[in-house]
Amino acid sequence: MERWRIIKAFTLGPLIEATIPKPGNVNRFRDFEDLTFYHFLFAETAVIDIYYEAVKVGELLRKGALLPSEAGIGELIRRAVQNAREAQNANPNFGIITLSIPLMIALSMGRNMLDAREKVKLLIEESIVRDTMELYRAIRIANPKGIPSGVKYDVYSDDSFxxxxxxxxxLARLAEISCERELIFCEWLNQYELSYNTFARLYELVRRRPLEEAVQTAFLELLASNLDTLIIRKAGIEEAKLVQRKAGEVLEGKLTLEEFDSFMREKKDLRNPGSLADVMAVALSLLILRGYRFTPEL
Structure with a gap:
């Protein structure tokens, strides 16, 4: 696929995700104490040069000039996270970067968006230990909330490398070990099944609804059918199940979107569904890549 088309889509998708009001997330109207809408703007635009490199890697792989094991996914993620951190002082997009870079490489390798799912599986399976080490360095830079300590291959342990x-x-082995704790790794293992399913749902919804309403509906459906792993890490499994149940009540008409958003913010950012927001960002990128054109008159 064309280089700049991919880069533009994966820059715009996360910006749309951060802009649209969604329950429990930062948006253009709502911030958290330590994470604001401006953090997302600065962080997302700071990684464009690394996204350019990722797409070039995909082109080299397609031409046979590189082997899949030489893609350097871990280093690209680490450098993108470093760029984002240098542009602002929070962690708004570690998950988005980690999901986006392997998929962007795969999209550049493949014939089309569906073919990219097979390519990304190959890239993750053929990754090397150095990729995992670089990913660990990226995690240390981003310093996400809720990372467990005292586990096997502890990110912050001096013995981990x-x-x-x-x-x-x-990366494939790490994903198998860590999928239960982080949705991103499940996406790596499952060929981005949730991201692509969400994209397909968005594609259906935007044909008959305004973009903002379509995203809100698709996000509620995500929350109602999946447990957010960031909520689990920060607040526990019962809180994640409660969020899932409340999202279902909104879809059933038992709770308004505004009431749900207030509930999500009762404990500040503990109920922030960050992992599913990352999936939505990638799904929106795929929607843009598919050719979605903004038409505000809808």
Whole structure:
């Protein structure tokens, strides 16, 4: 696929996701104490040069000039996270970067958007231990909330890099170990199934609804059918289940969107559904890539 078309789509998608009011998330009307709409604007535009490099890697892979094991996914993620951190002082887009870079490479390799799902599976499977080490460095830079300590291959342990090397933990193996704790890794393992399903739902909704309403509906459906792993890490499984149940009540007409948003913010950012917001950002990128054109008269 054409280089700049991919880059533009994966820059605009997360910006739309951050702009549209969604329950429990930062948006153009609502901030958290330590995370604002401006953090997203600065962070997302700070990674464009790395996204350009990622797409070039995909082109080289397509031509056979690189092997999949030489894609350098981990380093690209780490450099993008570093760029984002240098542009602002929070962690608005680690998950988006981590989802986007492998998929952008795959889209550049593949014939079309569906073909990219097979390519991204190959990239994750053929990654090397160095990719995982670079991802760990990226996590340390971003410093996401709720990362567990005292677990096997602890991100913040001084012994983790030796353990990763000794056990040959590439990105695919890491994803298998960590999927239960972080939705991003499940997407790596499942060929971005949730992201593509959400894109398909958005594509259906925007044909008959304004973009903002379509995104809000699709996001409620995401929340009602999935447990957000960021909420689980920060607030526990019961809080995540409660959010899921409340989202279902909105879809059933038992709760208004405004009431749900107030509930989501009762405990500041503990109920912030960040992992599912990352999925929505990628789905919106795919929608733009598919050719969605904004028409405010709808």
């Amino acid at each position: 030796r353990e990763l090397f000794q056990d040959g933990i590439n």
